[in-house]
Amino acid sequence: MRLSEKRMAEIKYHRCSYKKKLPGFFFLFLTGLIISSALLSQDVEPQKKKKRIEILHADLWEVDEKVDKDLQQLHGNVSLRHNEVNMWCDSAYYFQKKNQVQAWGHIHIEQGDTLHLYGDYLFYDGETEFAFVQGNVELINKETHLFTSAVTYDFKIEVANYNNRGRIINGDNTLSSIIGIYYVSRDLFHFKDSVKIVNPDYVMTADTMDYNTESETALFTGPSELTGDSLYMYCERGWYDTKNDITSIWRNALIDNKQQVVRGDSLYYEKASGFGECYGNLSITDTTDNLIVKGQYAWYYKEPERFMVTDSAMFIQVSDGDSLFLHADTISAVTILPDSLPAGYRLMSAYYGCRVFSKNLQAKSDSLSYSFQDSVIRLYRNPVIWSEENQLTSDSMAIFTKNQKADRMELYNTAFVVSQVDTMRFNQTKGRSLIGYFRDNELYKINITGNGESIYYLLDNDEVIGVNKAKCSNMEIFVDDGQIKEIYEFKEPEGVIDPPSTAPKNNLHLEGFNWFDYLRPKVVSDIFK
Numbered sequence: 001m002r003l004s005e006k007r008m009a010e011i012k013y014h015r016c017s018y019k020k021k022l023p024g025f026f027f028l029f030l031t032g033l034i035i036s037s038a039l040l041s042q043d044v045e046p047q048k049k050k051k052r053i054e055i056l057h058a059d060l061w062e063v064d065e066k067v068d069k070d071l072q073q074l075h076g077n078v079s080l081r082h083n084e085v086n087m088w089c090d091s092a093y094y095f096q097k098k099n100q101v102q103a104w105g106h107i108h109i110e111q112g113d114t115l116h117l118y119g120d121y122l123f124y125d126g127e128t129e130f131a132f133v134q135g136n137v138e139l140i141n142k143e144t145h146l147f148t149s150a151v152t153y154d155f156k157i158e159v160a161n162y163n164n165r166g167r168i169i170n171g172d173n174t175l176s177s178i179i180g181i182y183y184v185s186r187d188l189f190h191f192k193d194s195v196k197i198v199n200p201d202y203v204m205t206a207d208t209m210d211y212n213t214e215s216e217t218a219l220f221t222g223p224s225e226l227t228g229d230s231l232y233m234y235c236e237r238g239w240y241d242t243k244n245d246i247t248s249i250w251r252n253a254l255i256d257n258k259q260q261v262v263r264g265d266s267l268y269y270e271k272a273s274g275f276g277e278c279y280g281n282l283s284i285t286d287t288t289d290n291l292i293v294k295g296q297y298a299w300y301y302k303e304p305e306r307f308m309v310t311d312s313a314m315f316i317q318v319s320d321g322d323s324l325f326l327h328a329d330t331i332s333a334v335t336i337l338p339d340s341l342p343a344g345y346r347l348m349s350a351y352y353g354c355r356v357f358s359k360n361l362q363a364k365s366d367s368l369s370y371s372f373q374d375s376v377i378r379l380y381r382n383p384v385i386w387s388e389e390n391q392l393t394s395d396s397m398a399i400f401t402k403n404q405k406a407d408r409m410e411l412y413n414t415a416f417v418v419s420q421v422d423t424m425r426f427n428q429t430k431g432r433s434l435i436g437y438f439r440d441n442e443l444y445k446i447n448i449t450g451n452g453e454s455i456y457y458l459l460d461n462d463e464v465i466g467v468n469k470a471k472c473s474n475m476e477i478f479v480d481d482g483q484i485k486e487i488y489e490f491k492e493p494e495g496v497i498d499p500p501s502t503a504p505k506n507n508l509h510l511e512g513f514n515w516f517d518y519l520r521p522k523v524v525s526d527i528f529k
Helices: 005-020 025-040 524-528
Strands: 054-057 060-063 071-082 085-095 100-111 115-125 130-141 144-154 159-162 166-170 173-177 179-183 188-199 202-212 217-228 232-241 246-256 260-270 275-286 291-301 306-317 324-336 345-357 362-371 376-380 384-387 390-393 396-402 405-420 426-439 442-460 463-480 483-490 494-498
Touching: 071 100, 085 115, 100 130, 115 144, 144 179, 173 202, 275 306, 306 345, 324 362, 324 524, 345 524, 405 442, 426 463, 426 483, 442 483
Parallel strands: none
Antiparallel strands: 054 071, 060 071, 071 085, 085 100, 100 115, 115 130, 130 144, 144 159, 144 166, 159 179, 166 173, 173 188, 179 188, 188 202, 202 217, 217 232, 232 246, 246 260, 260 275, 275 291, 291 306, 306 324, 324 345, 345 362, 362 376, 362 384, 376 396, 384 390, 390 405, 396 405, 405 426, 426 442, 442 463, 463 483, 463 494
């Protein structure tokens, strides 16, 4: 049956109007063919013989040999099939020899039980099993919805491609990009250029990203950012499991949870358990307490907060005037939650080879602890503290701080204070226990209690004019600019002052004397020696 002139004019109008709407058709079609050819070239399986496109239904089916004897014109509720692909539309041109279809209006393509492709216009090549769909395109596969203006789809390898912006909805995530490739059989999207994920809890942007729609995992390459109400993340390589809130990032990796800023060569974090690991050049900055912890490896738990850092581990208490630097083999911290207190407090420990450096105070010990409840640093096993010209030793020590500055220190059992006069002579004071007081981080007074002994050299313009040797129960010593200026002896003091020439040569040191200047950290880098 021939078409009426009016109907032929309408068909020609529709065909021409779609030609005007397809400025990028040939580029997109060619791009899709190139991708398909490249992927198919890897396939060594013999290809099945191509089937002809079947016409299942049309309200009106016409062939006009004067126009094109190979052209079959289909109108009204058109239904087509090719291999395992079903197609529906309002009207279509079927080119039998070329095995091709052009279709218009309410395009619906179905492959298998899960994939559906919708649009306004379709070109389908039965020889290559390749389709181009344009106009209000929607591709649905399982729980994934793709929206774009135009898409190519290769039914052999099940790959969709768009290059003029697309939007994907998958679970709670909405993804968008300018360029995208969807590997349907692998549940994998490859996004390029202005990639963005919008989730109720965060927004992620990236230059390039792969996204698995089944596992809801994003793999990003290039600069990538995640921003949420209480979290910021940056990296240039990594992956993020959006379903289980697990992330692994590397290359300039950074995580900021508004309380701590974590940097490292590689960072791993599980939100549900609050567990994280850091590898290589890591730093944890506590913005609340002005603390920094550095090292090469660390693990972390959020609730209750605890962490461990090792391999070149360093702790820094930041202060405007005099920051404190601590190094040890291992630095760890736990949050103590006693029932009697309204809130917990942090207890930090450092062990094996502790070294401390600040401008006015240096120390060494085998191990130490720092309680954030009372701001006390406790040093254990052969501790030594240096303050200006003075070296202080005892069995154990405690440094009490206020406002991130030393307030006082306590030495327990065999406290010993030494300062150097010259290469051969040392001022020395010892006793059962000692309390030292600080002003602006400088030691200015020392109180010694029990079994006090001292050797003190009297100077006149840096020349030794006498040696004061004394014993008493208690002593009070005043220090100025690191030098002992006054000594007060209490409770049965006894002592002598000898000229330096008559002082016994074998009695220059009190029992237990040691001089550890070679162990003293004189610059920050010395804490690693």
